[in-house]
Amino acid sequence: MKPLPNRQIACLDMRSFYASCAAAMEGLDVMKTPIAIIGNIERKGGVVLAASPPLKKQFGITTGMRLYEIPNDPSIHLIEPKMQFFIDVSMELTKLLNRYVPKEAIHVYSIDESFVDFTGTELLWGPLDHVIRRIQDELYRQFQLRSACGVGPNMLLSKLALDLEAKKTGVAYWTYEDVPEKLWPVAPLHKMWGIGRRLERTLEEMGIYSVGDLAQTPLENLEKKFGVMGNQLYYHAHGIDYSTLGSVLIEGQVSYGKGQTLLRDYITTDEILTVVLEMCEDTAMRARLAKKKGRTVQLSFGYSKHAHGGGFQRRKTLPEATNETLAIYRVCLELFELCHDGRPVRHISVSLTNLEEQNSFQLSLFDPSDWKQQKLGHVMDKLRVKYGSTAILRAVSVTPGGTAYRRNKLIGGHYK
Template identity: 60%
Template sequence: MKIDYSAFPDRSIACIDMMSFYASCMAVLHDLDLRTVPIAVVGNLEQKGSVVLAASPAMKKRFRVKTGTRLFEIPQHPEIRLFEPKMKYFLDMSMAVTNILSKYVPNEAVHVYSVDESFIDLTGTEKLWGPPEQTIKEIQKEILDTLQLHSTAGMGPNMLMSKLALDLEAKKTGFSKWTYEDVQTKLWPVSPLSEMWGIGSQNEKTLNDMGIFKVGDIANTPLELLEAKFGVMGNQLYHHAWGIDLSELGAPIISKQISYGKSQILMRDYNKVEEVKAVILEMCEDVAKRARDSFQAGRTISLGLGYSRNAFGGGFNRSRTIQEATNDTMKIYRVCLDLLKENYVERPVRQLSVAITKLENEHSMQLSLFEKQKWKKRQLATAMDNIRNRYGSAALLRAVSYTPAGTAVKRSKMVGGHKG
């Protein structure tokens, strides 16, 4: 089978990524050479179990320290430079990069995908700046000259292809342009499947069980079979394997929110189940608020728990689908408590996550005859959310947040979960 690509968009979209962004920013701040100095940005230098958030190329190559390495695993060496994150500074640098991109195209042609990665649509800029490939290289040069930040960039006819060109080739070469003609030679051989953007370990296992091990195998699997197995996601897998993506800039690759979730690595081992429950309640409050702010409700509630490495690690992630979608904090919490009771064993806990999926517009929720207070509870939650939105997340907190187990007070003073 062959796809007629003439029916699909063929634009000049680039995905540009700042190399080792956090480490690069710290190198600039302290006048260090990112290419030669071993640098690591660590979540908290006072906690030996804290993780590395970013590492410079020299740190990765010489000491094999990378993102996710624990502080106690970093060797003692006089040349190694360790820093805690400065999130406000990182965000300022990210905004400076965005300002540079906006000099070349209108604001609506730039989409900030993450703090260190952005998409830019250069379609139609040829008369202003010349060939888009050359324009991207000029942008990279300006970012390096003005901010001392090295970058890599992938270019393609749509957002997906530019992202694939970045992840699968440009991060090794600095720049790469993929066209539809490159799909079969560059994308199809990709294996394992988790190397492909959008395919996680669980989907990879399912695909492997179906005898699918390369991206080309997905492209040559009947669409009906993939849809029967994965639903709407099967349709996406099939078309992505052919390099097809109809996303508009500003809605990168996946067009709508499919879940609301929160996860955190705890600052210490939590040995008591009551302490664990306190943090879960805080997280349910946060997840429910985000859903309410978007007028969404979810039917599937998930709880993830990771045990401490001191207790040999491991953990679980379990979900439960309820009859009626909800964004009520306490309803979500009660389901999480059920999942905790069924799966928790008495071992120290170090990581927790809560999520709601199978979203629907909350206006579609029916008012139950047996819940006379339901509307009043929603109004109360809205009032509380409005206060938090105006005065900050710590303006209204549950009592558990002020116990030794609570994390909300401390996290409210952070930016992106780290020190500002």
């Protein structure tokens, strides 16, 4: 085994970021005022995107609940998200960090969370614990943002220190020696970063119920079951991560896709397939820009609650990998005709998995125009990257069922 990374990586997270930004904008105290950030205040079913601590504590309102579940109390402030403002604040936070370390030592993980490599900065700023406290003080003085920080010798342990300890205590420092005591007791498994509910169920079927169980499972058993992912699960359970700053903690994008909850029930086939085609276009573009192709296409529908909910998720694996929009769409059309039962649709998602490198393809003797479609797709991608996602659209996107124009006006799924 190669030497373990032993750097000073911090994972810095802004507590109640959206609610705190909105509170500062409105001149409120996020720790004293019940604040709900609502996706769409005009709709009773508008989703609660963020809730201030008093709203959670006094009224039991949490992220993901709906506007109609919030009591009609005059002390509660309902605020729509201003995504551009949130992004601007996030950029200012990065500038603050840049005063302490070079840009190359900062990886913005999300709008409110960043990894920072402080290795060697003690020569400039003194002990790391003093630097982190100083940064947290500046974040509060300048932005009224409270923060939590996990520190570890690699990206994984710093993230785990943040999620499992620092969000309760403010700051947490983990080392490899802490893994048996702090990481192995973690259960259920979905509390471990990188393990979702579906993977958790699979691991439980193997008799693995805690991170400690995972660490004690023979490596060959995990690799046989999960392939490369099994190798990563084993080493992550021991707190080992060789990722460099800026790379994903679990190496390799495993899929490209697009999901969308529609603003209304879609009933007619034409409207439904319009959205499916737009999603195939988006999915194919992401794959092409990453120079990837996929063999497996998956289509998922969620039916309207007015039709008793439910839905389906079906996939098909092709003999040859593709990243061509219409090839993906043809598979989705086949799955649609096979599985859709005619009920109103409220959620649609399309994904491309089973990926391989774009240049690993074989020219077809039966479809010599395939390379022309590839070239056309790349030209469309370049136009969209340079002039915006609506610079060139298929005609169906300007029909009543199209969503591309509306989505282009959003940031992070919400109005600017």
